[in-house]
Amino acid sequence: MSGDAPRQPLPPHLGRRGRRAPLAVVGSQVSYEEEMFGAAFDGVVVRRFWGFVRPYRRLLAVAVVGVVIFTLTQVMVPLLVRYAVDHAMAEGSGEVALLRAIALGFLAVVSVNYASNITQELMVGRIAGHLLFDLRRAMYRHLQDVSLGFMDKTEVGRLMSRLQGDVSALQEFLETSIFAIGDFVLLLGIVTVLLTLDVRLGLLTLAVVPALLLVRLVWLPRARAAFLRARETSSAVNGALAENVHGVRAIQEMVREPVNYTLFEDKAGENLRSHMVASRYSNAMVPVVELLTGAAMAVVVVVGGSMVLDDALPLGVMVAFLFYVQRFFDPIRSLTLQYSIMQRAMASGQRIFEVLDVPVDVRERDSAQDLAPDAGASIEFRDVTFGYEPGRPVLERVSFRVEPGETVALVGPTGSGKTSTMALVKRFYDVWEGQVLVGGHDVRELTRRTLGRNIAMVLQEPFLFSGTIADNIRYQKTEASQAEVEAAARAVGAHDFIMRLPHGYDTELDQRGTNISLGQRQLVSFARALVADAPILVLDEATANVDSYTERQIQRALARLLEGRTAMVIAHRLATVRGADRILVLQDGKLIERGNHDELVAHGGLYARLYRLNHASFDDL
Amino acid sequence: MPLVPASARATRDAVGFDARTLLRITAMAFTHRWRMALAIVSTVIAGLAQIVIPGLIGQAVDHAQGLLGDAAVATAQVRAALWQTAWLLVAAAAVRGVSTMTQNYQGEAVGHLIAHEMRLAYYRKLQRLSFSWHDRVHTGELMTRGILDIEGTRLWVHTGILRMVLLLVLIGGGSAYLVDVDPVVGALALAFVPFVGVGATVARLKLRRLWFALQEELGVLTRVMEENLGGIRVVRAFAAQGFEMARFDVISRRALGIAHRRIAVFVKSTTTMTYAFFLSMTLVLWVGGERVIAGHITVGELTAILAFMTILQQPVRQIAWMVNSIARASTCGGRLFEILDLEPAIRDAPGARPLEAPVGVLRFENVSFSYHAPADGPPAGTADAEVPATLAGVSFEVGPGKVLGIVGPPGSGKSTIAHLIPRFYDVTAGTITIDGTDIREVTLDSLRAAVSVIQQDAFLFSSAIEANVAYADPWADRSAIRQATETAQLHQYVSQLPDGYGTLVGERGVSLSGGQRQRLAIARGILPQSRVIVFDDSMAAVDAGTERRIREELAEFTGSRATIIIAHRLSSLRHADEILFLEAGRVVERGDHAALIASGGRYAELHALQTDPLGHTVGPGTQERES
Ligand SMILES: Nc1ncnc2c1ncn2[C@@H]1O[C@H](COP(=O)(O)OP(=O)(O)O)[C@@H](O)[C@H]1O
Ligand SMILES: Nc1ncnc2c1ncn2[C@@H]1O[C@H](COP(=O)(O)OP(=O)(O)O)[C@@H](O)[C@H]1O
Numbered sequence A: 001m002s003g004d005a006p007r008q009p010l011p012p013h014l015g016r017r018g019r020r021a022p023l024a025v026v027g028s029q030v031s032y033e034e035e036m037f038g039a040a041f042d043g044v045v046v047r048r049f050w051g052f053v054r055p056y057r058r059l060l061a062v063a064v065v066g067v068v069i070f071t072l073t074q075v076m077v078p079l080l081v082r083y084a085v086d087h088a089m090a091e092g093s094g095e096v097a098l099l100r101a102i103a104l105g106f107l108a109v110v111s112v113n114y115a116s117n118i119t120q121e122l123m124v125g126r127i128a129g130h131l132l133f134d135l136r137r138a139m140y141r142h143l144q145d146v147s148l149g150f151m152d153k154t155e156v157g158r159l160m161s162r163l164q165g166d167v168s169a170l171q172e173f174l175e176t177s178i179f180a181i182g183d184f185v186l187l188l189g190i191v192t193v194l195l196t197l198d199v200r201l202g203l204l205t206l207a208v209v210p211a212l213l214l215v216r217l218v219w220l221p222r223a224r225a226a227f228l229r230a231r232e233t234s235s236a237v238n239g240a241l242a243e244n245v246h247g248v249r250a251i252q253e254m255v256r257e258p259v260n261y262t263l264f265e266d267k268a269g270e271n272l273r274s275h276m277v278a279s280r281y282s283n284a285m286v287p288v289v290e291l292l293t294g295a296a297m298a299v300v301v302v303v304g305g306s307m308v309l310d311d312a313l314p315l316g317v318m319v320a321f322l323f324y325v326q327r328f329f330d331p332i333r334s335l336t337l338q339y340s341i342m343q344r345a346m347a348s349g350q351r352i353f354e355v356l357d358v359p360v361d362v363r364e365r366d367s368a369q370d371l372a373p374d375a376g377a378s379i380e381f382r383d384v385t386f387g388y389e390p391g392r393p394v395l396e397r398v399s400f401r402v403e404p405g406e407t408v409a410l411v412g413p414t415g416s417g418k419t420s421t422m423a424l425v426k427r428f429y430d431v432w433e434g435q436v437l438v439g440g441h442d443v444r445e446l447t448r449r450t451l452g453r454n455i456a457m458v459l460q461e462p463f464l465f466s467g468t469i470a471d472n473i474r475y476q477k478t479e480a481s482q483a484e485v486e487a488a489a490r491a492v493g494a495h496d497f498i499m500r501l502p503h504g505y506d507t508e509l510d511q512r513g514t515n516i517s518l519g520q521r522q523l524v525s526f527a528r529a530l531v532a533d534a535p536i537l538v539l540d541e542a543t544a545n546v547d548s549y550t551e552r553q554i555q556r557a558l559a560r561l562l563e564g565r566t567a568m569v570i571a572h573r574l575a576t577v578r579g580a581d582r583i584l585v586l587q588d589g590k591l592i593e594r595g596n597h598d599e600l601v602a603h604g605g606l607y608a609r610l611y612r613l614n615h616a617s618f619d620d621l
Numbered sequence B: 001m002p003l004v005p006a007s008a009r010a011t012r013d014a015v016g017f018d019a020r021t022l023l024r025i026t027a028m029a030f031t032h033r034w035r036m037a038l039a040i041v042s043t044v045i046a047g048l049a050q051i052v053i054p055g056l057i058g059q060a061v062d063h064a065q066g067l068l069g070d071a072a073v074a075t076a077q078v079r080a081a082l083w084q085t086a087w088l089l090v091a092a093a094a095v096r097g098v099s100t101m102t103q104n105y106q107g108e109a110v111g112h113l114i115a116h117e118m119r120l121a122y123y124r125k126l127q128r129l130s131f132s133w134h135d136r137v138h139t140g141e142l143m144t145r146g147i148l149d150i151e152g153t154r155l156w157v158h159t160g161i162l163r164m165v166l167l168l169v170l171i172g173g174g175s176a177y178l179v180d181v182d183p184v185v186g187a188l189a190l191a192f193v194p195f196v197g198v199g200a201t202v203a204r205l206k207l208r209r210l211w212f213a214l215q216e217e218l219g220v221l222t223r224v225m226e227e228n229l230g231g232i233r234v235v236r237a238f239a240a241q242g243f244e245m246a247r248f249d250v251i252s253r254r255a256l257g258i259a260h261r262r263i264a265v266f267v268k269s270t271t272t273m274t275y276a277f278f279l280s281m282t283l284v285l286w287v288g289g290e291r292v293i294a295g296h297i298t299v300g301e302l303t304a305i306l307a308f309m310t311i312l313q314q315p316v317r318q319i320a321w322m323v324n325s326i327a328r329a330s331t332c333g334g335r336l337f338e339i340l341d342l343e344p345a346i347r348d349a350p351g352a353r354p355l356e357a358p359v360g361v362l363r364f365e366n367v368s369f370s371y372h373a374p375a376d377g378p379p380a381g382t383a384d385a386e387v388p389a390t391l392a393g394v395s396f397e398v399g400p401g402k403v404l405g406i407v408g409p410p411g412s413g414k415s416t417i418a419h420l421i422p423r424f425y426d427v428t429a430g431t432i433t434i435d436g437t438d439i440r441e442v443t444l445d446s447l448r449a450a451v452s453v454i455q456q457d458a459f460l461f462s463s464a465i466e467a468n469v470a471y472a473d474p475w476a477d478r479s480a481i482r483q484a485t486e487t488a489q490l491h492q493y494v495s496q497l498p499d500g501y502g503t504l505v506g507e508r509g510v511s512l513s514g515g516q517r518q519r520l521a522i523a524r525g526i527l528p529q530s531r532v533i534v535f536d537d538s539m540a541a542v543d544a545g546t547e548r549r550i551r552e553e554l555a556e557f558t559g560s561r562a563t564i565i566i567a568h569r570l571s572s573l574r575h576a577d578e579i580l581f582l583e584a585g586r587v588v589e590r591g592d593h594a595a596l597i598a599s600g601g602r603y604a605e606l607h608a609l610q611t612d613p614l615g616h617t618v619g620p621g622t623q624e625r626e627s
């Protein structure tokens, strides 16, 4: 960097506290369709959701019957009390025998209530549980197949929130919609009973309902907006937290803690405020409902009381009315609540089915075959053009052929498309134009399994799973014996370091294997590919983080292992490359030179320049 | 990785509910004194208003009925009394409504406030906890704690404390009222309460255990899903979808089993509680009815008792929820406090001073280090078997304008040296000094600002390229960002992107090639112009030509700084003032390039491997032909 004016040596933000950092953000910045509360009822979502419920329709039927019986028995309770008051306890003519009979009847009703209650709750809980797991599984299963192009663009956290949060929302939806049936029945039951017991008093009492509905109508849209806002701010906060969790090392390294904390504080503060507002909305309805309940009771007391006084109404009916009024608003309240839950569920459902609908571009065709054992482990690119974004090809008209048993090296500047080439061999992506052939078959005509079995790959990024080292090495070939695992580890020179670890091959790796060094991770991921024992080996800078000495050991071991196998190797260090049978030179996605080391050096092109570069620094010693 | 060894977990689990955690959350709630006071007062008022209502209902029934038998009281008077009762009912309902609203709102508000405080504390704690701790903890686990556990703790105020108060008022006030009306029927009306209490307690313990088990299982499931999605390329590369699904299914089925058992326990306990309530009601109807017939109590009084029971039904049913919330809050709170109480192993020493205007003379004096030394918080206890030290007796000095090179086989401790300089870990023995001051005596912030480490697998943030470059100095102006990017040979690539510097890099930079990612990390590392700069194998994925251009551009920049370069390509190290050859944590050779070549040791061997045209270097293909 020119003009090296020594600047503020302290962390910049220590000297500039109070000023917002213009370029600081926390949380992912990928803009993303925040869910909107859509329609409360989306036919498509419900229909597809039904597809998941169908297997449990028997249980569901039982649950619904349970709900209905449960509700009806609940409606009966005040009726029985009324009957007792009017018939068994009538003034001056009390009948103890009748009372006992009624009490027995009561016992029967509440016992049925108990049985149906258990049934409904258990069934609903079970179905909802199954559903949660089924939906999650379906999504996860699908994600195993969707194209990498989609996975590259989508953050893991986003997918996880669909796999967890949205699935729970649908589960909740199912639960509440079954209970909503109960609420409906309860409401209908109460209204019917009230009107049958006494039409006039019934109508008068029910007069408060329109008032409630009116208030609810005004309240609902505002409340909904507040709830939505609360959910949005929550997901923003969680996103920022996730970043803090995953990037903590980089954050500490660059002393971003104070800046990020301030930004997080803002987000968390907004979250707090929006939740407070939402809570205010959800509780604002409480006094209204209570007041209306009080009003309805007052109506029963004044009107009903006068009617009883005038002998126009049995006392028991007044008592029953008082009981019903107390419970009257429960179903209305929960039904209106259900409306929001349903809306949320529809949004979640959309997000879930969106995942399920992500097209599987790279789909295994029905006609796909396994490679015949004698197919020959060749790789061929025919006029391949490929890119990640439309209009921006990364590879252009690339053609080459790797014969069985041949080792071909791929070199070129960074970003020239080497890794992309390897990705096409494995059919991580489909080509735009041209053809990639393995063993003489277009990769689109081959099964995934056969590609997996026939091509072992060492990725540029040595991703390891948490679990033991041995588990990682036998990732593909789970049946591999300890001896095979060790042989592979020895071949890549990893055996010694593994044996020095506290528990040898059974040492547990931390997430992404961060408790061993990057070079060691690379060796383990190399061993993983060797254990797979495939006829084709693809190495993407497999030894970039390894010293030349270790690298040579690996090459020596490989020489043995590669006998009869086909290999494609990407490397920057020319020592790694020059022993290959042939070298392909890529630049800006075009294959510009090919030949063996000597030919290319003689040719005097890019390869020769790269080769000399690597030595130039030594030449002038 | 479990945070707590499995055995410790089991015992803590078996102890059952954890009073200390609950007390602590409660204490947090009570720091919001006024809100809590208001909430509790409103809860009490709401409870009392509820107790009044059945009495009024009973009174109304008695009024209505009373006249039938006793014509002496004027009808007008009875009607007036009915009106009065009606107004009182409306008033009681209004009081109950407003106080319930206040109770709920304030309860929820305190919950949100606590959640907010915990969230901030948690965020900050995670920022501070040292690498050694983060190494051992899975990110999925940390996310669960940060989301679900905070939620579980938050609900305690509202569904735990306040509901308990309400229940106490209702049952306490209610029994006084009931006993006053009729001791026998009153006692029957409350008979269900002890059953429910006992049932709830039993259920509480079971639920808590199941809740624990479920959380563990879901944690594993989350981890498996996260790793699968994060490592999807590996999964695809090995066509391991089948294996992954099988693994998912095993855990998922196990979790479902626990979830079902949990639901069964929960449902059984709630429904049985409701049943107990209804049985009580049956007895009240029977015995109360007989007492009405016998003339001991009035129909109005019986109605009042039944009405009171109806009111009590809801809160008593909620005992089960309360139990759930007790179990949940003590579990969740426990798991949160476990982290909040940790003391970072690496923090400013008392009286640490900022490193002022550092020159950048870095010295390692006899430094030894082992990753298995105790980390944050209470000692892990599980001292692993004999593990050789990762670094042993490493000494060197590098000052402004000087370059130190480090080479060595994988695992020899190169990155570890880089990690020790900004105190990501503390040395086990020996000292590291900057400008003669032990780095443990200066503040962490100033130390880390003075040192810039460019990691071999740098973490990129999911934001714009410019925000990534300016990560260490978000105040940097455009020209500084551009200059750093140019130095790192990335400007050309960035400027031809449609969105230029505003282009978003995907998660961990997936949309960049390996070399582009490394160059972005280099730009980010040189932007803050730190005095000491460490390149930890940070050009491995960059081709030789680009690397040389970067090195040339950097020459001026590093000219006045202390530079450490860890590399495998020896051409990167040729100009170093001193080169250390590291093996198994020890410096086995040292000197400048020429001296090391002359001495003919390991370094010279490496050098020969990299330069000797076709000599004894063999590629796989060569062997292939030979065989
Ligand atoms: N997943 C991806 N999405 C979008 N662009 C990508 C993706 N992977 C690579 N690229 C772009 O494609 C080009 C070639 O990348 P790559 O094949 O990784 O290069 P190499 O391996 O030769 O360094 C680069 O410009 C890179 O930015
Ligand atoms: N976070 C960690 N926890 C435990 N051991 C570690 C950790 N990081 C590295 N190690 C071990 O310490 C040794 C040195 O690692 P490192 O310095 O990263 O090696 P390298 O020379 O390849 O950079 C290795 O044996 C590695 O397994």
Ligand SMILES: [Mg+2]
Pocket (backbone or CB within 6 Å): A418, A419, A420, A460, B513, B514, B515
């Ligand atoms: Mg690459």
